[in-house]
Amino acid sequence: SYELTQPPSVSVSPGQTASISCSGDKLGHKYASWYQLKPGQSPILVIYQDNRRPSGIPERFSGSTSGNTATLTISGTQAIDEADYFCQAWDSSTAPDWVFGGGTKLTVL
Amino acid sequence: EVRLAQSGAQVKKPGESLKISCEGSGYSFTSHCIAWVRQIPGKGLQWMGIVYPGDSNPRYSPSFQGHVTISADRSISTAYLQWLSLEASDTAIYYCATSNDTSGYYYPSYFDYWGQGTLVTVSS
Numbered sequence: 649s650y651e652l653t654q655p656p657s658v659s660v661s662p663g664q665t666a667s668i669s670c671s672g673d674k675l676g677h678k679y680a681s682w683y684q685l686k687p688g689q690s691p692i693l694v695i696y697q698d699n700r701r702p703s704g705i706p707e708r709f710s711g712s713t714s715g716n717t718a719t720l721t722i723s724g725t726q727a728i729d730e731a732d733y734f735c736q737a738w739d740s741s742t743a744p745d746w747v748f749g750g751g752t753k754l755t756v757l
Numbered sequence: 758e759v760r761l762a763q764s765g766a767q768v769k770k771p772g773e774s775l776k777i778s779c780e781g782s783g784y785s786f787t788s789h790c791i792a793w794v795r796q797i798p799g800k801g802l803q804w805m806g807i808v809y810p811g812d813s814n815p816r817y818s819p820s821f822q823g824h825v826t827i828s829a830d831r832s833i834s835t836a837y838l839q840w841l842s843l844e845a846s847d848t849a850i851y852y853c854a855t856s857n858d859t860s861g862y863y864y865p866s867y868f869d870y871w872g873q874g875t876l877v878t879v880s881s
Contacts, residue, residue: 744807746804
């Protein structure tokens with residue numbers, strides 16, 4: 649089965665840039681999305697289709713994909729960005745199937 | 758405003774049955790899918806299955822096929838996730854989700870609306 653690999657944790661200082669990676673075989677040929685999950689809350693979509701940002705998501709969130717890796721970048725990270733982030737891959741040729749990464753705990757020190 | 762309202766937390770014993778719900782409002786319920794996603798606390802997210810209320814033909818992840826049943830009642834804009842015999846390993850938070858993906862594919866590539874989650878605890 650298809651797998652996505654994320655680092656368990658990433659730390660960043662307030663105001664700095666945080667980058668969270670997500671790797672999977674031929675991920676560049678799939679659509680990658682990213683979700684933010686805070687304790688007691690529902691997942692929030694922060695990036696979809698590799699690099700698109702839903703309305704209401706701050707501009708400091710951006711996404712990119714290259715080769716087998718998708719990256720979520722948070723510029724000027726704020727304390728409120730501390731959360732778990734999950735990547736998700738989708739491929740029209742294998743749908744219906746949505747694969748999630750194991751999640752990355754972002755700590756804003 | 759799109760809203761998915763899920764039923765409340767449940768505590769069950771192994772072997773018991775359970776049906777949790779997800780009521781959609783603020784959009785055309787029959788035109789958009791409802792997916793179910795499991796989150797085991799401290800672990801990741803897993804897609805379980807999906808149904809289009811318009812045709813009520815659920816599709817399942819192989820990991821959950823045969824263990825859960827997904828259905829939808831268009832008349833009351835509600836989707837369901839059901840177990841006939843719960844196991845302790847079913848203890849998790851279950852989310853329903855839908856999508857406004859207009860890319861043209863039958864299945865969405867992402868989910869932008871989520872329910873508040875239903876905590877299911879299975880313990881003897």
